[in-house]
Amino acid sequence: MASELVFLVFAKTTLSDSQWRDLPREIITILEDAMGAERNEGPSSRFLEEGRVLELSFTTSSPPMTLKECAVFCHTSAMELLEKTHQVEVVMQPGKLYSLHKKPGLAVFDMDSTLIQQEVIDELARAVGLYDQVAAITEAAMRGEAPYTDFEASLRARVALLKGVRTSIWAELKAGTITFTPGARELVRVLKRLGWKTAVLSGGFTPLANWVKETLRLDYAYANYLVSDPDLNILTGELVPEAPIIHAEHKRQMLLQLAADNNIPAEQTIAVGDGSNDLLMMGVAGLGIAFHAKPKVQLAAPTRLNSSSLLDVLHVLGFTKDEVNDILEEAPQP
Ligand SMILES: [Mg+2]
Known part of the structure; x- marks a missing residue:
């Protein structure tokens, strides 16, 4: 069963083009290591705000993660190190939940x-x-x-x-x-x-x-x-x-x-x-x-x-x- 995950990467400082290029791969590598996922698609990415907020979507063959599991993942030492190294903050959500926000609530x-x-x-x-x-x-x-x-x-x-x-x-x-x-x-x-x-x-x-x-x-x-x-x-x-x-x-x-x-x-x-x-x-x-x-x-x-x-x-x-x-x-x- 495929499930989509969404990461929102907020830059706290100006990042170089190569940092923006590397970040998606680094995040996915950490995720794959943590989940032991074998077959994955993506990631696809776009800026929600040019040069400051990147949206990264990623489809995995692993079972869907809950929001709670996303939170635990974001607090792993590998993710905290990534955030510190690149001066970013990463918000992660299940894709299904993320798509619901477009409806008024x-x-x-x-x-x-x-x-x-x-x-x-x-x-x-x-x-x-x-x-x-x-x-x-x-x-x-x-x-x-x-x-x-x-x-x-x-x-x-x-x-x-x-x-x-x-x-x-x-x-x-x-x-x-x-x-x-x-x-x-x-x-x-x-x-x-x-x-x-x-x-x-x-x-x-x-x-x-x-x-x-x-x-x-x-x-x-x-x-x-x-x-x-x-x-x-x-x-x-x-x-x-x-x-x-x-x-x-x-x-x-x-x-x-x-x-x-x-x-x-x-x-x-x-x-x-x-x-x-x-x-x-x-x-x-x-x-x-x-x-x-x-x-x-x-x-x-x-x-x-x-x-x-x-x-x-x-x-x-x-x-x-x-x-x-x-x-x-x-x-x-x-
Ligand atoms: Mg208060």
Whole structure:
């Protein structure tokens, strides 16, 4: 049974013509060594972006590889050495999955350090001089120290520190602190033009997540609700009791729910995030992409991307730069 595999090679620096010529052969040799494949066709290749992003397809007589097996292959020492030697990043997918991305699906995004470049709770804390206290809890949580072993406990502890913060802080953060990740606006414009449903699923807070949704014209936003005192216009340091806490498992459930609500098969969903609490949603998405994630998250994610622009997600979906530019010309500006 023949199966197709697709590699997307992102150059981090300018590569010579001979490097571009050699790379496909080197990747296929590593693959053949790893799989012990005997009879193979290809590879065929084309630039998705001239001189920067190469698409390489390869048909093998071996049994089809799953996305998980592709991820394991990309983290083999031989592939890591190839990436280091040529200063490239290789994203690998089963050909069957790759071809599905041309149909509009559902794209869900984490917010903090994914669609925007900041961690909102850190910025809230910094604005009121509590950064060190909040960061200490974040770090204790990351070390798995009780009582912060679960996301909810550490979230509640950090939110409690924000008691008394003026609610005008949201306007201040939007006006002067929060910046969108390069390519975020354009990526969403293109996806929407192509008919994709889009969502932000955030472990952060609704005032910012809703603003991100409105600014980028996303279809959905889900985040945590903070209680504020309407008379004093301050945060009470509590979360709205009846609202669900958006943690890793909730993100996973929301992705599946939104896909079902829109009659989109799970394999036509993508999830993009940077944190360990994005791994569950990445795991159930057709394609999970760790974007500028921590090394542990990159290792556990189905695919990872460390390029300078979120717009490169469209290359992972198989669109050429010319196609993206054409769509951007037609697509309305938010
Ligand atoms: Mg994040």
